[in-house]
Amino acid sequence: MHTQAIRVSSFATAPTVTITGYEARTETKIFKEKVTKLVRMGCRRRESQGFGQRVYASLQACKLQACSELETTVSRRRRQLLVGTGATLFLPLPQTTLAAPGAKSAAAFQKICEDAVLEHVKSPWGLVLKTVFHDVATYDKASGTGGLNGSLLHELDREENSGLTECVEQLLRAKAAIDENEVVLNPISFSDLLAIAGLVKIKQSCVNSLCSRTKEGTCEIVFQAYGNKPQAPKFGRVDTSSADSAGLVPLSEVSEFKDAFARMGLSVTDLCVLAPVITGDIESSNALLSVDAKYADILKGFEKGKKEVTRTSYEIPLYRSYTKLCKLGAQFDKNVVYFA
Numbered sequence: 001m002h003t004q005a006i007r008v009s010s011f012a013t014a015p016t017v018t019i020t021g022y023e024a025r026t027e028t029k030i031f032k033e034k035v036t037k038l039v040r041m042g043c044r045r046r047e048s049q050g051f052g053q054r055v056y057a058s059l060q061a062c063k064l065q066a067c068s069e070l071e072t073t074v075s076r077r078r079r080q081l082l083v084g085t086g087a088t089l090f091l092p093l094p095q096t097t098l099a100a101p102g103a104k105s106a107a108a109f110q111k112i113c114e115d116a117v118l119e120h121v122k123s124p125w126g127l128v129l130k131t132v133f134h135d136v137a138t139y140d141k142a143s144g145t146g147g148l149n150g151s152l153l154h155e156l157d158r159e160e161n162s163g164l165t166e167c168v169e170q171l172l173r174a175k176a177a178i179d180e181n182e183v184v185l186n187p188i189s190f191s192d193l194l195a196i197a198g199l200v201k202i203k204q205s206c207v208n209s210l211c212s213r214t215k216e217g218t219c220e221i222v223f224q225a226y227g228n229k230p231q232a233p234k235f236g237r238v239d240t241s242s243a244d245s246a247g248l249v250p251l252s253e254v255s256e257f258k259d260a261f262a263r264m265g266l267s268v269t270d271l272c273v274l275a276p277v278i279t280g281d282i283e284s285s286n287a288l289l290s291v292d293a294k295y296a297d298i299l300k301g302f303e304k305g306k307k308e309v310t311r312t313s314y315e316i317p318l319y320r321s322y323t324k325l326c327k328l329g330a331q332f333d334k335n336v337v338y339f340a
Contacts, residue, residue, distance in 0.1 A: 051176060106232065108183075119175050120171075125202060127167050132148070135152040136328050138329075139246060146248065146329050149191050152168065155246075160250075160251055183339065185337055195326040203230055230310070237333075248263075266324065272289060284297050302314045
């Protein structure tokens with residue numbers, strides 16, 4: 001008897017099942033039911049049930065054992081029921097049983113960092129983002145120099161960084177708390193700390209906004225269900241041992257911010273969502289930027305998004321632009337290990 005194989009193999013980080021010309025959904029239970037129905041179209045009830053059960057059992061075994069390859073053969077008659085357009089579909093199995101190695105450790109280290117930032121960094125979120133931005137704003141896309149590399153520690157005497165000293169001191173106290181934690185293996189770089197600190201303060205602002213619109217005592221539940229959450233940050237940035245080039249960080253003029261964002265390779269959307277927060281005067285910055293029509297519509301959309309209960313139309317672009325900002329010029333050491 002001729003047979004055709006349906007292969008369950010490793011694809012990305014999860015096993016997948018490849019079925020020729022058959023459109024199915026990813027849930028294993030639904031997959032079993034639909035395959036069984038197809039087989040019943042040309043087979044006896046007993047055979048179709050057995051086939052469906054065997055496929056289902058194979059998928060379950062693959063999930064439980066996280067195997068990389070599993071062969072299940074079916075007869076030509078059954079193959080004809082599955083062959084259609086000739087396209088190949090990949091159906092990812094649930095990810096929960098296949099967590100990447102070290103994922104729990106990374107989450108634990110992130111929690112340590114978040115707790116340290118919340119305890120020691122009391123500066124407003126706008127000032128923290130300004131501090132992060134002043135470290136990154138030396139980045140030049142054309143030359144590839146500057147960026148998020150901790151150079152701010154060597155640049156605090158510059159005019160543009162006046163007023164950041166207290167925030168930097170708070171960040172250094174948070175860094176000390178992280179480094180002194182008994183389960184942390186290596187000191188966190190200042191550039192990594194800046195990246196996570198800004199993310200934590202943005203999230204805190206988002207949580208506070210949502211809490212102000214919910215009933216007392218329900219904020220945590222509502223945020224977990226409907227709140228906007230950032231992606232897990234990437235760690236491993238390497239700090240520089242010297243200052244970056246001077247004269248690149250914008251001071252207060254809108255034209256300076258436009259030029260700086262363009263030099264860094266950031267978009268108009270990035271400018272509209274980040275610059276008003278960084279300047280510390282959102283209303284004035286929005287008014288000045290809105291003079292230009294190409295900024296006005298974007299800013300109008302963000303202001304409308306802020307009136308939403310979850311503020312999704314504003315917060316998601318904010319998270320996205322901040323994540324992009326923290327990648328500029330960053331040099332990562334893939335071998336650095338903060339947490340066992």
